[in-house]
Amino acid sequence: MWGTLPEVFDRACTYYADSVAIVDGERRISYREMQEWANQVGNGLVAQGLQKGERVGLLLPNSLAFIPTQHGIWKSGGVLVQMPVRASASIHRTNLAQAEVTTLIYHAQFDELVCSIRDELPKLHRIIRISEPGSRGPVPDGVADYAETFGGQPTTSPDVSIDEHDEAYILFTSGSTGDPKGVVQSHFTWAHYSITAGLEIGDIRWGEVFAHGAPLTHFTQIFVMPTFLRGGTNVMLPSLDIEGLLATIEREKVTATAVVPTIIYILLDYPERSRYDLSSLQTMIYAGSPIAPERLQEALEVFGPIFIQTYAGTEPGYVSCLRKNEHRVDDETWVKRLASAGRPMFHVQVSIQDDEDRPLPIGEVGEICSKQLGQMLGYIDPSRNSEALRDGWVHTGDIGYLDADGFLYIVDRKKDMIVSGGFNVFPRQVEDVLLTHPAVAQCAVIGVPHEKWGEAVLAVVVTKSGMSVREEELINHVKRELGSIPAPKKVVFTDSLPVNPAGKIDKKALRAPYWAGRSRQVG
Secondary structure (H helix, E strand, C coil), rough: CCCHHHHHHHHHHHHHHEEEEHHHHHEEEEEEHHHHHHHHHHHHHHCCCCCCEEEEECCCCCCCCCHHHHHHHHEEEEEEEECCCCCHHHHHHHHHHHCCEEEEEEEHHHHHHHHHHHHHCCCCEEEEEEEECCCCCCCEEEEEEHHHHHHHCCCCCCCCCCCCCCCEEEEEECCCCCCCEEEEEEEHHHHHHHHHHHHHHHHCCCEEEEEEEECCCCHHHHHHHHHHHCCCCCCCCCCCCHHHHHHHHHHHCCCCCEEEEEEHHHHHHCCCHHHHHCCCEEEEEEECCCCCCCHHHHHHHCCCCEEEEEEEEEECCEEECCCCCCCCCCCCCHHCCCCCCCCCCCCCEEEECCCCECCCCCCCCCCEEECCCCCCCEEHHHHHHHHHHHCCCEEEEEEEEEECCCEEEEEEEHCCEEEEEEEEEHHHHHHHHHCCCCCCEEEEEEEECCCCCCEEEEEEEEEECCCCHHHHHHHHHHHHCCCCCCCCEEEECCCCCCCCCCCCEHHHHHHHHHCCCCCCCCC
């Protein structure tokens, strides 16, 4: 139906050969240059002895080299193992070992990390290091130089036979509810995931200029291929610095970007925002965690109707979206729907199921399950498949419900639910209420040990710049809306909230000090 990833990539490169494909600061390359670069990487890996099906780790920040290297791995017949740039050395060591990676391509900024773990990875026998032009420091012993390895290779496509059902991609879950798990995608499933989801969700237009501030190792990479298929330009930002993002939008006339909700909050509160010309920006996709409806309404007032919400996961792929024309504040019914994750995409089936995997009727709360062609083939460790993949359905671990009009509402993560005195408390509902308070910029709600109730509700709050609020005021604010049971029993104020490599608030890190030394992490 879709062909292999190299076939899809080459089609775009042929159609738009002379157009600008990638921008990275002052550097930019055309589609033709990008294709030739990818071919050189593919040929270089084959020349190094890489066999079809071998797994190749990629540890690169957003940069000019990211996409050509990624596609070069696929052209060589290798299976790309994506390494999140924000993860720790221990996570990388575990993931590389789990995936049995034989080749690693990494950026020089990770020299210390790679050298600290390489001796613990006996199957890793090829390591290739890329550095920025003009800043090539000494290459560590036993490590090959990227430019020397690939620079002299043929610019024609490698002679490797690839089937659309061959393994292509291994991504790791964010680990927000446990240890990261390796998720396997084929050429077919990943192409389906990125193309159909990207075109339907992203509202990608011809000649789109898409800015990637969030790491390409996260959800934003899904919009790379749809942008290429429309002859657009992917703009790389090395990090999601707010001032850098705003300056790039103005300089490159960016038309679309994708962010986590936290970035929207920061943009809304950023005092220098009005200094930048953001008139070119037509689409802002947000995903990765729920957004507070009150702050979303504020964003619509500030930026206009440019928002698209997506709900997805590493295992299920994209599930649903709330489109631009569904971000409405002119009617109470639509205002309520701002709290939803939109409706299932046309190629996705969604079922709300109970603990016995039985479908639940409209309006009842249960686990969100989905089924589509772009979902995972399974985990690297097939013995774990039944945790999430049963009867063809991917069990997302999220709790929610469908309304009569087909809108999907996410109540919370199944493992984030707090059981206090026998009552279920969903942190997201408490967080949404806290974020309606004018002094609250960000917050996270967790369960902490309590001798009487098992767990007690605790809120960790970041206040807006120059504002303060008393603990009792926030507790009473929640009580008025939700009652006494879900109301926090304590509020902790902090300057910032920890985030995991996927950019989500790291509730595991927030819980850790309270649950240290206990055999169970729930009451």
